[in-house]
Amino acid sequence: MLIRTHDNGFNHPLGSEITPQAAYQNRRQWLLSAAALGGAASWAGREAWAQTGTTRPGKLAALPGRTSSVAGATTVEKPTSYSDASSYNNYYEFGTDKSDPVATAKTLKPRPWTVAVEGLVNKPGNFDLDALLKLSPMEERIYRLRCVEGWSMVIPWVGYSLAELIKQVQPQGGAKYVEFVTLADNKQMPGLNANVLDWPYVEGLRMDEAMHPLTLLAFGMYGEVLPNQNGAPLRLVVPWKYGFKSGKSLVKIRFTDKEPRTAWNVAAPQEYGFYSNVNPQVSHPRWSQATERRIGEEGGLFAKRRQTQMFNGYEPQVGQLYAGMDLRKLF
Numbered sequence: 001m002l003i004r005t006h007d008n009g010f011n012h013p014l015g016s017e018i019t020p021q022a023a024y025q026n027r028r029q030w031l032l033s034a035a036a037l038g039g040a041a042s043w044a045g046r047e048a049w050a051q052t053g054t055t056r057p058g059k060l061a062a063l064p065g066r067t068s069s070v071a072g073a074t075t076v077e078k079p080t081s082y083s084d085a086s087s088y089n090n091y092y093e094f095g096t097d098k099s100d101p102v103a104t105a106k107t108l109k110p111r112p113w114t115v116a117v118e119g120l121v122n123k124p125g126n127f128d129l130d131a132l133l134k135l136s137p138m139e140e141r142i143y144r145l146r147c148v149e150g151w152s153m154v155i156p157w158v159g160y161s162l163a164e165l166i167k168q169v170q171p172q173g174g175a176k177y178v179e180f181v182t183l184a185d186n187k188q189m190p191g192l193n194a195n196v197l198d199w200p201y202v203e204g205l206r207m208d209e210a211m212h213p214l215t216l217l218a219f220g221m222y223g224e225v226l227p228n229q230n231g232a233p234l235r236l237v238v239p240w241k242y243g244f245k246s247g248k249s250l251v252k253i254r255f256t257d258k259e260p261r262t263a264w265n266v267a268a269p270q271e272y273g274f275y276s277n278v279n280p281q282v283s284h285p286r287w288s289q290a291t292e293r294r295i296g297e298e299g300g301l302f303a304k305r306r307q308t309q310m311f312n313g314y315e316p317q318v319g320q321l322y323a324g325m326d327l328r329k330l331f
Helices: 021-025 028-035 100-107 129-133 162-169 207-211 263-267 315-322
Strands: 003-005 011-013 114-119 125-128 139-146 151-161 177-182 202-206 216-221 235-237 250-256 291-294
Touching: 114 129, 125 129, 129 216, 139 235, 151 162, 162 207, 162 216, 177 207, 202 207, 207 315
Parallel strands: 114 250, 151 291
Antiparallel strands: 003 011, 114 125, 139 151, 151 216, 177 202, 177 250, 216 235
16 A cells, blocks of 8 residues: 655545555455344334334444434434445554454453543543443434545434533633544554554534534444444544545544644644535645545445535535635635
């Protein structure tokens, strides 16, 4: 695999290095079987998920969620198959090829797990996974996921609004941003040995974005706990932003008065802005964002592309957050 080296010393994959869907499909079955951890009894999903005629995958421990009442939290679009969603992943800590994470993430140990909350909060501390799981009732939310590379999925996530945790730790008045830091452990993550990014992976949100009810702290998908390759044991899901904004395997949440220096923005600021809202009118320097390819649709690489929606279709819920902003400059 060829890696382009930037002047700032970080490496960034070329568009030609993105694995096509057709290239990974033949490998999918044995990769999934190698990554699967034990199963449990099948669990019928919520109404939109059940319409696909599919039950819980039975790969990992069950984690059902109640139907969410948050506006826009459930799309009626057909969910992507679990096999596609769990085997076609961007998770560079486990490799830059789309099929790398499902093959290599079995080294990740999602328990025991602790998340440190620090910075401008009245109640900082360390939260173990069990405490976080009990913090708020689990909900199932069927969100669109849009990748900056031009592909998309529809995934039934399980979790609760990040705002529930934020309210618990009581941010101070000076807290304007939330920084998210993901695990960086060379013993568990072979991809860290590649000079792709400045590890650990860091992402960030403005406080009002983090508090928005659609911003999800996710512990599961498809009625089960998260597979390692999808960000176990907990991750962020911000459905109106490109997928790289949703940090995986979180270990630290820090409240700050300054805009965080996020991983991709540091590595390639001309390509990845802080906001990274899905916007069909602003092209990535190497990929148009006007259309997208839905993973799993009949026809594969030759399936008809669909028009990308502003804010990934969540404009009625989040558009007011950016009123008056120049979204071409603040991309």
